[in-house]
Amino acid sequence: xxxxxxxxxxxxxxxxxxxxxxxxxxxxxxxxxxxxxxxxxxxxxxxxxxxxxxxxxxxxxxxxxxxxxxxxxxxxxxxxxxxxxxxxxxxxxxxxxxxxxxxxxxxxxxxxxxxxxxxxxxxxxxxxxxxxxxxxxxxxxxx
Amino acid sequence: xxxxxxxxxxxxxxxxxxxxxxxxxxxxxxxxxxxxxxxxxxxxxxxxxxxxxxxxxxxxxxxxxxxxxxxxxxxxxxxxxxxxxxxxxxxxxxxxxxxxxxxxxxxxxxxxxxxxxxxxxxxxxxxxxxxxxxxxxxxxxxx
DNA sequence: GTTTGACTTGTTATCATGTAACATGAATAA
DNA sequence: TTATTCATGTTACATGATAACAAGTCAAAC
Ligand SMILES: [Zn+2]
Ligand SMILES: [Zn+2]
Ligand SMILES: [Zn+2]
Ligand SMILES: [Zn+2]
Numbered sequence: 001x002x003x004x005x006x007x008x009x010x011x012x013x014x015x016x017x018x019x020x021x022x023x024x025x026x027x028x029x030x031x032x033x034x035x036x037x038x039x040x041x042x043x044x045x046x047x048x049x050x051x052x053x054x055x056x057x058x059x060x061x062x063x064x065x066x067x068x069x070x071x072x073x074x075x076x077x078x079x080x081x082x083x084x085x086x087x088x089x090x091x092x093x094x095x096x097x098x099x100x101x102x103x104x105x106x107x108x109x110x111x112x113x114x115x116x117x118x119x120x121x122x123x124x125x126x127x128x129x130x131x132x133x134x135x136x137x138x139x140x141x142x143x
Numbered sequence: 144x145x146x147x148x149x150x151x152x153x154x155x156x157x158x159x160x161x162x163x164x165x166x167x168x169x170x171x172x173x174x175x176x177x178x179x180x181x182x183x184x185x186x187x188x189x190x191x192x193x194x195x196x197x198x199x200x201x202x203x204x205x206x207x208x209x210x211x212x213x214x215x216x217x218x219x220x221x222x223x224x225x226x227x228x229x230x231x232x233x234x235x236x237x238x239x240x241x242x243x244x245x246x247x248x249x250x251x252x253x254x255x256x257x258x259x260x261x262x263x264x265x266x267x268x269x270x271x272x273x274x275x276x277x278x279x280x281x282x283x284x285x286x
Numbered sequence: 287g288t289t290t291g292a293c294t295t296g297t298t299a300t301c302a303t304g305t306a307a308c309a310t311g312a313a314t315a316a
Numbered sequence: 317t318t319a320t321t322c323a324t325g326t327t328a329c330a331t332g333a334t335a336a337c338a339a340g341t342c343a344a345a346c
Contacts (some may be wrong), residue, residue, distance in 0.1 A: 049325050072215035073270055090255060090263045103258055111251040112273060119244060120278030121235045127216055130255060135263030138219045158309050
């Protein structure tokens with residue numbers, strides 16, 4: 001996964017430096033959305049800088065290159081689970097267990113783009129995030 | 144508009160007190176999304192409290208009662224343009240002029256709900272916000 | 287009419303999130 | 317090698333949000 005990321009970055013003339021790689025690893029390891037300051041604590045504990053821009057820059061870099069996503073609802077970031085092809089997914093966030101799912105949102109986006117077009121509005125970037133219950137938590141709640 | 148709001152609130156046993164009413168008026172007057180601190184400045188200048196909770200409480204109240212919406216992407220609030228029937232709209236935000244449009248998002252939501260259901264996920268609340276160009280700004284840019 | 291209890295408004299204090307501006311060091315290109 | 321760009325680190329600050337408490341308002345219950 002990391003090698004793949006590194007290759008794709010190299011093709012774009014971008015480098016997966018130590019902070020950036022470690023940031024990506026941290027996001028991947030936790031398998032959930034993390035706040036920038038949570039990431040920063042981890043980085044600082046491992047000898048990287050301990051000031052906010054260190055984390056924000058690495059996270060911003062990963063988002064720019066499609067290796068991570070930013071979740072508006074949570075003020076948080078998460079590693080992209082399907083990097084590679086440019087994509088603009090929808091996110092499902094479980095309110096019970098914080099599980100995060102990343103779904104290909106083409107049909108939703110198409111519906112939104114069409115809706116917007118009816119008002120003459122051109123959609124460039126869309127945020128589609130849902131809060132609810134994941135299968136596991138829904139099963140536990142109402143078995 | 145205000146009278147209508149007051150009536151609907153009364154039916155719910157809630158009161159449109161002076162701070163709350165003034166907060167709603169401020170949102171309505173500006174016709175755009177406003178940060179909580181911007182609202183707070185206006186309130187303070189008119190003799191209301193000048194501490195953050197004053198604005199946050201009034202805004203939260205308005206959102207709870209469907210008179211305003213919160214915009215995740217902007218960390219901001221805007222008056223609801225179609226209050227009354229419960230609704231969960233999609234928002235279009237112009238990146239040039241900050242114009243905000245509020246669209247009935249039923250088709251988009253349906254697509255999202257269906258998509259989520261395929262993974263067994265139950266959607267409870269969804270955030271659908273698009274950034275792009277409004278008709279006026281799109282026309283100006285590429286005439 | 288007074289008392290009670292829920293609600294509203296205000297405060298202080300603090301926390302969380304995010305960025306601007308600048309100095310230094312590493313990598314690349316000329 | 318030297319110039320240039322990019323990357324990392326810092327300080328300082330801006331913005332966004334909430335917890336905890338005190339005091340005032342209002343309407344129902346007595
Ligand atoms: Zn992704
Ligand atoms: Zn769950
Ligand atoms: Zn609305
Ligand atoms: Zn515009």
